[in-house]
Amino acid sequence: MSQITKLREHDVICALSTPAGVSGIAVVRVSGPGSWELARTITKWGEQEIVPRQTYLRWFYDLEDGEPFDQGLIVFYQDKSSYTGQESVEFFPHGSPVIVERLLFQLCQKGARIAEPGEFTFRAFLNGRLDLVQAEGVLHVIESQSVEQAKQGLRHLRGVYSQKLSMLEQQLVRVLAHMEADIDFALENLTTASQEQLREWMTSVAVQLDEMLQGAQKGRILKEGVHVLLMGPPNSGNSTLLNNILGEEKAIVSPIAGTTRDVIEGSILIEGVRFYFYDTAGIRQNSSDEIEGVGIKKALDLTRRVDLIFLILNPHVDIHFSEFHFLTDLNVPVITLFTHRDLGERRVSTPEYSLSTHWISNLKSDEAKALVVGLLKEQFLTRCPRDLSLMVHVHQEAALQKAREHLKVAVGLMDQHVGTEIISLEVREALYCIQKVLGKHFDDDILDQIFSEFCIGK
Amino acid sequence: MMGQDHFDIIVVGGGHAGIEAVAAADRLGKRVALVTPDISRIGVMSCNPAIGGLAKGHMVREIDVLGGVMGLAADACCIQFKRLNASKGPAVRGTRMQEDKDLYARFMLNYLRALPNVTLIQGEVKAVILEGTRCVGVVLHDGAQIRSRAVVLTTGTFMNAIMYTGLKGEEGGRAGEKATKGLSDQLRSLGFDVRRLKTGTPARLDRNSIRWEILEPQKGDDRFYPFSFRSPKQVQLPQVLCYISRTTPETHDIIRKNLHLSPMFQGIIEGVGPRYCPSIEDKVTRFSDRDSHLTFLEPEGLNTNSIYLQGISTSLPAEIQDQFLRTIPGLENVNVLRYGYAVEYDFIVPTQIFHSLETRYIKNLFLAGQINGTSGYEEAAAQGILAGINAVRAIENKPPFILTRDQAYMAVLVDDLVTKGTNEPYRMLTSRAEHRLVLREDNTLDRLGEISIKEGLVSADLMELILSHRQKRERLLMELGTHKLTPKQWVQEMLVAKGSTPLLKAVTYEEILRRPEISWQDLYDLGWNEGLYEPDIAEAVEIEVKYSGYIRRQNELIAQMKRYEEMLLPENLDYSLVRGLSKEEVEKLSTVRPRTLAQASRISGVNPSAIQCLMVYLKMLGKRNYEGSREQCI
Ligand SMILES: Cc1cc2nc3c(=O)[nH]c(=O)nc-3n(C[C@H](O)[C@H](O)[C@H](O)COP(=O)(O)OP(=O)(O)OC[C@H]3O[C@@H](n4cnc5c(N)ncnc54)[C@H](O)[C@@H]3O)c2cc1C
Ligand SMILES: Nc1nc2c(ncn2[C@@H]2O[C@H](COP(=O)(O)OP(=O)(O)OP(=O)(O)O)[C@@H](O)[C@H]2O)c(=O)[nH]1
């Protein structure tokens, strides 16, 4: 199959058209016949009639779990009035990479693909929306972006990710070599792999693809959310902070040390990602209370299962740092918050396992909440890949998912005893998907493999 | 005949490519001369005694629909018929016929002799005559000049050829025939990139020295389907058996011990050999874990004692061949009629020709067959017919006749050659065709019939046949869609017996046929009795029913590609002026000089962004003549 299929003008393409990275509002552009329908699906639009060029405020949904992940403006354009000269839609989600990525991912899931560099402008040009002078500009865009993309490609190719993918590619090439040899060298009585063997090879690749798709860190955060533990000595203010973050009185707050016993849990959405918070019993070694002891144990158990720990300390009481020393060996980032600053400054040493340390006047204040949210964003949302790599990422995930789908179909066909010439089409498509991610083009790999593996000849 | 005779076209070489080129030009009414060193050797099969096979059989039918000779000859001289992959999907079945080699060559000679516009000239061509950058004739070995308006070179394995049986090579293009010299040197001096390739052939054995009684026989198929739509539907010669034997560990031992006597292993032959036709030396070293390789004993004809030993091609010295052959069961006392040999020859790197097979540097000079780096009779014939047609078009000042990759295997062949070149003798395989499901033997008439009529290659009467086939298919499809099978007891039992599932309600026969495990033949057992259909009609319909979804998908893809196939790139385009191309891309594009945007996209190392840049560049040039040029690509 030729690369040119990538240039198909009737594909729905999508891309972030504002500079990637964190910004207030991002613009995601979608173009091609079917864009409107796609946008309707993602926004669960309903029956309402669409008026072109009008601005609507809508929720954007993750169609897998049916939950909204962001709310933003959306505008529809008809052929005549759009930038590309094709049916188009513009989404204005919040400008976090995670939300943008999620939106692009949803679009790709529903049949769009990530635009090639300069493709929007290119379509605009083809549809007569730009004149020849502007066309020069198009070339500039393609030129510069190709360079950028080539660099990106290299970076990605070096990763472990691509090593693994190359392995899968090889496995599929082998499957195809056996299938094709069986067809093309019918006379030679080759001992090609049995149907069972082929089935096993294909299934194994599908399973590995599954693992890769699930294993992606980003994927996990989107699916499972981020888990944050609030812990500290008794009476340091855990529950106060939890209530402030959640905006409701979920935990009992009292001046009595050891109020919280069981784990108290609540969650909020930050930029489309769900964050779970756990308030726990204050940690003290010499607790004589049996129930409190159980609570402490639960808190300690949780330390191993969360993504981040806030260690909350009141500098105005004596802190027994030794009680938190176990955090040193833990593989979870810890951020220390000193509270009760409103009661006056007090110098305390900060534990060295702490990623950073912050002082908070009043745990009930808006500033306190803003600080915590800011820290979480920095830690989990803005560290995502920047710029084009972001798109490459979505691109890849969608392509790998397609690869897996094709393999599933292939195995299904095999079970129905459909001919190899048909099954091989599906396997080929799966291979193309993987090779696309690797930035490789399909060439004579399969033939090479046939000749190296089989003894063919007169 | 000093300078007197003036022909329209001269074809050099009476091999499989040459024959089709001559016959095509004759059909189009041109005066053609065929020059070849030995007229009695026209149409000789240099190697195995068979025509067809996977993808090759497909091409024979394509050649036939374009009015070619190969299918007629193969049908007439067939001594064993086989449908390959009969147990596989109907889309990848291929016809293979074993031939009586002598009769085949005689058929060809008689055929050419009967053509009205053809003159056969015995002689070796030493050089082509140029006027500026145009080819206007040839010079023979005796200095005689023959003039023409176009020349087609189909010199096969003969140019500067050296044959090897053991370490000592001797000049020769084929057993008993001399190499030809001068032509490729001239082409090199004109700036052509000329390189070496090699191929080999096994020993021929004396029928009377083989212990047939201990060998396992192999029969052909009972049902015969001719290649040609013009041939009788029955075989015309008695059918023969082939036999199977295997090499033994002793065979391999002998070969291994004597590798130092094989010219290949001593690096004496530098030409690259085909990977799908490795010599037995190759097999034994590359697949050292196997202690046995299969071999087929195939008669080379009805009236000859010569037996072809398929699978054991070699260039070891004669006495070693004697030794190892006798370790193969059945060959204990074998008497060799002709020892196996390898041949190394000059070929022209095919990225130097256009899709029309005309050379890039010299006008009205065409190359076809093994000279372009291919291997095989069918590959040669396919190019020959295209070169013949295009030579005619060139002298008529018409745009070239070019088929697209979704129309024919021949087009895949030519496009691969001119786009990618080749490092080894190129053989056609079904896996080389991305549109394999639509390039089938059964639909060849449908694919190429009308084009062929329009081109004047076959008589317009063929249209009746095309239409009647089409009607029959449509009628059969309709009947399958209306007649129903009801869930009676015996039906259910029959379905289960065939590995299928019982019916829940009455369904049409079409739906039954859609089941992968049910074949057309099974329908008869299930009570189908709506008249008899020719096998190719039934097969075409079966394919249509079974694979409709996939065929639709391929057709969609083809339609998408079509636009780019129709966007022509100017021949003299200076790629260094195109903004946005990388240096490597400029280099590749400048070498291959793709004809269309689609072809450009098939060059490895040319990225999609480069294609965009080219499109923009084309538009900027104000090239609006795509429509005008569309006719060229039929
Ligand atoms: C030893 C050997 C092994 C082979 N093995 C295989 C194989 O395993 N599989 C396979 O598919 N194919 C094989 N072939 C190749 C097959 O024979 C060719 O591919 C096919 O015949 C090519 O057809 P052609 O028309 O291009 O050339 P050829 O059939 O070779 O015909 C060339 C003709 O041109 C004539 N000629 C050459 N030079 C001149 C000149 N200067 N002037 C006039 N006439 C000239 C020759 O005399 C000859 O008649 C083999 C060939 C040989 C010789
Ligand atoms: N002045 C001041 N008081 C605070 C602050 N944060 C919490 N407090 C008070 O400190 C006391 C303990 O607060 P909690 O939130 O119940 O503390 P905790 O860590 O949950 O305590 P336990 O559940 O008992 O372990 C309450 O009386 C709060 O009102 C702060 O920033 N400044």
Ligand SMILES: [Mg+2]
């Ligand atoms: Mg508490």
